[in-house]
Amino acid sequence: MPKEVVLTGLRTNGAYHLGNYIGGILPILKLIQDNQASSYQINLFAPDLHSFTTPTNLDKLNQQTLENLKLFVACGVPLDDNNVNLYRQSYISAHSELTWILSNFTSWGEMSRMTEFKDKINQFKSGNQITVGLFSYPILMAADILLYDATWIPVGEDQRQHLEFCRNLAQRFNQRFKKDIFKIPADFNKQQDWLKRFEAPRIRSLKHPDKKMSKSIADPKGTIMLSDTSEEIAQKITSAQTDNLASIDYDWQNQPGITNLLSILAYLNSKSLSDIKQNWRGQSDYSNLKQAVIQSVQATLNEIQNSLKSVSDTVVLNHLKNREVKLNKIANQKLQQIQKIIGLR
Numbered sequence: 076m077p078k079e080v081v082l083t084g085l086r087t088n089g090a091y092h093l094g095n096y097i098g099g100i101l102p103i104l105k106l107i108q109d110n111q112a113s114s115y116q117i118n119l120f121a122p123d124l125h126s127f128t129t130p131t132n133l134d135k136l137n138q139q140t141l142e143n144l145k146l147f148v149a150c151g152v153p154l155d156d157n158n159v160n161l162y163r164q165s166y167i168s169a170h171s172e173l174t175w176i177l178s179n180f181t182s183w184g185e186m187s188r189m190t191e192f193k194d195k196i197n198q199f200k201s202g203n204q205i206t207v208g209l210f211s212y213p214i215l216m217a218a219d220i221l222l223y224d225a226t227w228i229p230v231g232e233d234q235r236q237h238l239e240f241c242r243n244l245a246q247r248f249n250q251r252f253k254k255d256i257f258k259i260p261a262d263f264n265k266q267q268d269w270l271k272r273f274e275a276p277r278i279r280s281l282k283h284p285d286k287k288m289s290k291s292i293a294d295p296k297g298t299i300m301l302s303d304t305s306e307e308i309a310q311k312i313t314s315a316q317t318d319n320l321a322s323i324d325y326d327w328q329n330q331p332g333i334t335n336l337l338s339i340l341a342y343l344n345s346k347s348l349s350d351i352k353q354n355w356r357g358q359s360d361y362s363n364l365k366q367a368v369i370q371s372v373q374a375t376l377n378e379i380q381n382s383l384k385s386v387s388d389t390v391v392l393n394h395l396k397n398r399e400v401k402l403n404k405i406a407n408q409k410l411q412q413i414q415k416i417i418g419l420r
């Protein structure tokens with residue numbers, strides 16, 4: 076029996092923030108810490124082709140991709156484990172070809188319903204920045220997943236709709252060709268159960284708790300970067316927007332700023348929602364809560380930053396080359412099956 080595939084990618088259009096860590100990286104670290112890595116094949120990749128969907132500094136893209144991959148290693152992803160594959164999407168060309176094929180099995184109306192696209196285009200100053208790539212990138216994401224028969228896709232809440240789209244597309248394709256060509260990834264709620272998450276994470280901006288923390292929005296005071304110093308972390312969290320209710324509760328509706336801080340605390344300390352609620356509910360001093368969050372974030376990021384110093388470019392690049400050879404074989408095999416079924420071969 077082949078091992079179930081766990082797959083996740085984080086765009087390389089910029090450096091990572093705390094939301095990326097909690098939504099995309101932490102679940103993989105949990106598997107490794109719980110000694111479960113050997114039960115799965117873990118594909119953690121740099122989706123560098125996704126970087127173009129929002130304005131990106133192309134001079135830095137190649138270096139940023141390597142820096143981001145090094146960060147995974149600094150976080151605790153082992154490169155010498157045969158079950159772990161770090162790779163760059165653009166080095167495996169089957170991703171692009173499958174995307175084109177799947178684009179022709181996706182209706183324009185279906186793509187138009189993606190709320191992430193609508194959210195993103197509102198950030199742009201000019202219509203010229205809105206590309207077809209941004210519109211259709213969920214199809215590339217579906218190809219990223221379906222090429223490797225992945226079951227578990229640890230992502231943040233912002234990717235719920237895209238994962239559901241991927242499932243629908245795969246089911247439709249299988250039905251159309253009367254073959255189980257694609258493995259259907261688990262549905263979003265099942266994924267949260269498997270990840271033992273009390274909800275899918277959507278870490279908010281510290282300054283605008285109605286919006287998610289994001290890489291492509293200029294919001295330096297609301298975004299904790301994984302490279303932030305202890306002082307920057309303390310400053311940002313101390314000035315995080317809260318409310319004047321003077322009573323702590325986990326309530327996204329009425330206390331989004333406070334709830335955001337509580338959720339960060341819960342994820343970083345692997346606490347259940349009920350533990351966190353029990354510890355903090357009704358307390359009136361917000362500075363105590365902020366202090367606890369500062370300590371947790373500083374401890375987490377200090378450790379990563381220290382480890383990063385000893386991650387070598389050469390070791391990471393060697394791993395990438397090795398795994399990209401291996402995954403090109405797997406991906407090309409899958410692509411050939413699809414080419415046959417749709418009449419190209």
Ligand code: ATP
Nearest residue numbers: 086094095098099230231276277278288289290291
């Ligand atoms: P961008 O704004 O450029 O799209 P991003 O911050 O959304 O950047 P992505 O690279 O698109 O980052 O997403 C990488 C992973 O991080 C995905 O799994 C996504 O769900 C997760 N993620 C992104 N932002 C958050 C957040 N605020 N809270 C939790 N998870 C998040």
Ligand code: MG
Nearest residue numbers: 086233289290
């Ligand atoms: Mg995003």
